[in-house]
Amino acid sequence: MAIGFSKNGYAKEALLIYCGMLSRLVQPGNFAFSMALKACADLCELQVGKTVHAQIIKCNEELDQVVNNALLRLYTECGCFDEVLRVFEEMPQQNVVSWNSLIAGFVHRKQVFESLDTFRRMQGEGIGFSWVTLTTVLPICSQLTALNSGKEIHAQIVKSTRKPDVPVLNSLVDMYAKCGATDFSRRVFDGMQSKDLTTWNTMLTGYAVNGSLQKAMEIFNEMVESGIRPDAVTFIALLSGCSHAGLTDEGQRLFDKMKKNYGLSPSVEHYACLVDMLGRAGRIKEALEVVKFMPMKPIGSVWGSLLNSCRLHGNVSLGEAIAEQLFELEPNNPGNYVLLSNIYANAGMWDNVKIVRDMMERRGMTKEAGCSWVQIKNRIHTFVAGGGFEFRNSAEYKKVWNQLMDAMEEIGYVPNTGVVLHDVNEETKSIWLCGHSERLATVFSLIHSSTGAPIRITKNLRVCVDCHTWMKIVSSVTRRVIVLRDTNRFHHFRGGACSCKDYW
Numbered sequence: 001m002a003i004g005f006s007k008n009g010y011a012k013e014a015l016l017i018y019c020g021m022l023s024r025l026v027q028p029g030n031f032a033f034s035m036a037l038k039a040c041a042d043l044c045e046l047q048v049g050k051t052v053h054a055q056i057i058k059c060n061e062e063l064d065q066v067v068n069n070a071l072l073r074l075y076t077e078c079g080c081f082d083e084v085l086r087v088f089e090e091m092p093q094q095n096v097v098s099w100n101s102l103i104a105g106f107v108h109r110k111q112v113f114e115s116l117d118t119f120r121r122m123q124g125e126g127i128g129f130s131w132v133t134l135t136t137v138l139p140i141c142s143q144l145t146a147l148n149s150g151k152e153i154h155a156q157i158v159k160s161t162r163k164p165d166v167p168v169l170n171s172l173v174d175m176y177a178k179c180g181a182t183d184f185s186r187r188v189f190d191g192m193q194s195k196d197l198t199t200w201n202t203m204l205t206g207y208a209v210n211g212s213l214q215k216a217m218e219i220f221n222e223m224v225e226s227g228i229r230p231d232a233v234t235f236i237a238l239l240s241g242c243s244h245a246g247l248t249d250e251g252q253r254l255f256d257k258m259k260k261n262y263g264l265s266p267s268v269e270h271y272a273c274l275v276d277m278l279g280r281a282g283r284i285k286e287a288l289e290v291v292k293f294m295p296m297k298p299i300g301s302v303w304g305s306l307l308n309s310c311r312l313h314g315n316v317s318l319g320e321a322i323a324e325q326l327f328e329l330e331p332n333n334p335g336n337y338v339l340l341s342n343i344y345a346n347a348g349m350w351d352n353v354k355i356v357r358d359m360m361e362r363r364g365m366t367k368e369a370g371c372s373w374v375q376i377k378n379r380i381h382t383f384v385a386g387g388g389f390e391f392r393n394s395a396e397y398k399k400v401w402n403q404l405m406d407a408m409e410e411i412g413y414v415p416n417t418g419v420v421l422h423d424v425n426e427e428t429k430s431i432w433l434c435g436h437s438e439r440l441a442t443v444f445s446l447i448h449s450s451t452g453a454p455i456r457i458t459k460n461l462r463v464c465v466d467c468h469t470w471m472k473i474v475s476s477v478t479r480r481v482i483v484l485r486d487t488n489r490f491h492h493f494r495g496g497a498c499s500c501k502d503y504w
Helices: 002-007 011-023 030-043 046-058 065-077 081-090 096-108 112-124 131-144 147-159 166-178 182-191 197-209 213-225 232-245 248-262 268-280 284-292 300-313 316-329 334-346 350-362 395-411 426-434 437-448 465-478
Strands: 371-376 379-384 455-459 482-485 490-494
Touching (some): 002 030, 065 081, 065 096, 081 096, 147 166, 197 213, 232 268, 268 284, 268 300, 379 437, 395 465, 437 465, 465 482
16 A cells, blocks of 8 residues: 555655554564655655664564665655765665665765765676666766766766666766767767657757857757757757857847747746846846846846846946845855955955955855866866965976966967956966966866867856966967866867857
């Protein structure tokens, strides 16, 4: 009876059956325990689950693999990772399901490096994998831009005697796109015998964030011609792509098509994309009109897009008014305070910058430090802005850095110290620019990767204007392709030019 409820999505009723069984003094066994734990995991009923665990410990029956895996899933779903580790280590043996739960536990705690290491350990011990394993690990490769690890997983899929399902192949398409390798994404996409809406959206989004909006539109047209009806996600990808490519008129036409051609009512996220698109193009008055006549109340992302537009175009007074709105909506979001501080800094209003920073300090907020990472072979190397002193003092770093700077000075590169939004002298600003995390990651990659190999870097913040110029020149003097993924999009630097055409 309980299994019937559980299989049909009635976890609460299944748990009540278990409780009824106990009230009638029926001694539960492994079958009942696994069912009760599954119900607790589905309901995130941690305390009830712990009670079942206590009953399991007191039970004389030897636990089977299913019960142990159910315990792992319970603690994973409830975010109790210490318990996950303890149960896992105490299990007499672990199977693929057990390892999947451990990896999922790391993911839930956002310990992405550890989850990838656990997958490697799992393979090293000859456990193998399931498609669930891969749909958990491939997004981690996407998040870390760990292309080498993603390619290794792809090789395992190819070698497998089983036919991969659509979700696995979708994850593979997504991984390649989020590592800036859309050519590989397209190969997987074209080779798929069966595609769902997620497949099309993933490929379309991949092209959009990598700056290939024309190809994204081609995919969109193919999708419609194939009889696949676009959804809200489709248009968020296209509108966002238009915004970052500066295709404002095209984006507005797409926005209008949503309702007219496909019967989709724009959500607040679509309006946020439209506001961002207009604001980036300097059409801030039009963006304000959109906000004024939106059919729903603007959320933080809408006002945030407007505030960023004020930063891009130096509109201090409007920026102040919008910041006030954001401080009420999102009082604990440090990004809003940083944007206002940057607006003041760009205008040379250092007293106002200090006021905003003092406000952040009083409220216990700190600006997120710039951080970049690269994968060399199977290791992820992380660099923090202003850090890496040991590396920067090494002979290999100084040699490559000096060679780069000599070549760049010959071309005429002069640091744009205006991007350093602190009231310090020019010499200090130049020194700080040298310590930006993406530059450290680039030099490290030049030293430790094969000659001519593409360099792939991920950054947690938006790349600054001077680093963008620096990367373009480095791609030219080293004849290397540099793929930089920041919070907004991908930048593909090749031969002194960037795929974003300096609009981002």
